Amino acid sequence: MxxxxxxxxxxxxxxxxxxxxxxxxGAASEVYTVGDSDGWNSAVDYGVWSQKYNFSVGDVLVFKYVKGQHDVYEVTESTFRSCDTSTGVLAKHTSGNDQVTLTEAKKYWFVCNVAGHCLGGMRFGIVVKGSITAESPAPAPQSGALAPPQINKNGDQALRGxxxxxxxxxxxxxxxxxxxx
Structure with missing residues (x-):
């Protein structure tokens, strides 16, 4: 035998x-610094910034700013549209290096609650899609060719298992x- x-x-x-x-x-996720290298401040067009990426459940948004000069409120859509945070606030972040994990497939809305900042443009909404494992695979490389490296949503080379x-x-x-x- x-x-x-x-x-x-x-x-x-x-x-x-x-x-x-x-x-x-299903544990792979992306980390996005809101505003990229400019961070969370009044000089960035966050509508344009948020359109560059496709957000998925499990991704993390990092808000970097000078503590005391800004803050981050997760709000409802109506609060986002009015910039009136007397109601509709879902979460408040004030550390200057806040990390928000996107836990559900839904629309998320964020504003800065410092007087005049939201109305001045420090706000954005994003649509978060379901699990990243549902993405369609990249096309197979041609015979004998090496596949190009995958690039993640921040432009860095991604390591996919x-x-x-x-x-x-x-x-x-x-x-x-x-x-x-």
Whole structure:
């Protein structure tokens, strides 16, 4: 009878990788600094800034500003439109380095509550789409060609791992190979 230790070892490694992959497949997210290098201040057109990106559940917005000169309020749409924060405030951030995780697929609205700042343009709304794992895959490279690096939403090179289907296929292949023995 043939020794099946290599098969068991391979199967164990593949199973562990598949399980770990399934656990982290939806954990990839992007971090966006609001206003990019200009940060959160009255000199930026946040309508233009927010249109550059496609936001997904799990992404994080980082608001960088001088504490005491600005703040960040997450508000309802009507509060966003009126800039009147006497009602409709969902969350207040005042640290100067606030991180807001986008937890739901919905419209988010943000304003600066310092007098005159919201009406002066320190406000924006974004649409957050569902899970990033639902994105369509990049087209396969032509035979013999290396795929170009993926670029993330901030223009940096993105490191993408295997998809959920890749892990499931890997697990199925390892089970199939060992069941032949």
């Amino acid at each position: 043939e020794d099946s230790k290599p098969c068991r070892y391979f199967s164990s490694v593949c199973t562990i990788l598949a399980v770990l992959g399934l656990l982290v497949s 295997l998809s959920l289907w890749d892990y499931l296929i890997l697990l199925g292949v390892s089970i199939q190979l060992c069941s032949v023995q």
